[in-house]
Amino acid sequence: MKGLNVQQSMSRRANCWDNACAESFFASLKKQEVYLTTYTTVLQARSCIFEYIEIFYNSYRPHSFVGGLSPNQYESDIAS
Numbered sequence: 001m002k003g004l005n006v007q008q009s010m011s012r013r014a015n016c017w018d019n020a021c022a023e024s025f026f027a028s029l030k031k032q033e034v035y036l037t038t039y040t041t042v043l044q045a046r047s048c049i050f051e052y053i054e055i056f057y058n059s060y061r062p063h064s065f066v067g068g069l070s071p072n073q074y075e076s077d078i079a080s
Contacts, residue, residue, distance in 0.1 A: 028057070 001007075012018050033052040039045035058071045066074040 025057075028061075029053070032056075032061075 029049070029052065033049060037048055039048065060070055062068045062070060063074075069077065
C-alpha cells in the first residue's frame with residue numbers, strides 16, 4: 001500500500017467504534033463459514049463466501065440490531 005501511496009485505515013485514529021459493524025460482520029463470516037469449510041480452489045472459496053453473504057447472511061441470519069430480522073426482512077418491512 002505504501003508503494004501506491006494509499007493509507008490503510010477503516011476508522012479514525014484511536015476510535016475503535018468506527019469499525020464495529022465491519023468487525024462484527026467479518027467475525028461472523030469467519031466463524032460461520034470460513035473456519036468451517038475447506039476450500040479446494042479460489043473459485044470455490046469465492047462462490048461459498050458469496051453464497052454465505054447473499055443467501056444466508058442477508059436473507060436468513062437474524063441480526064440483533066434490527067430486532068432479530070434479517071437485513072432483507074428489515075428492508076422489506078421498511079419499504080411496506
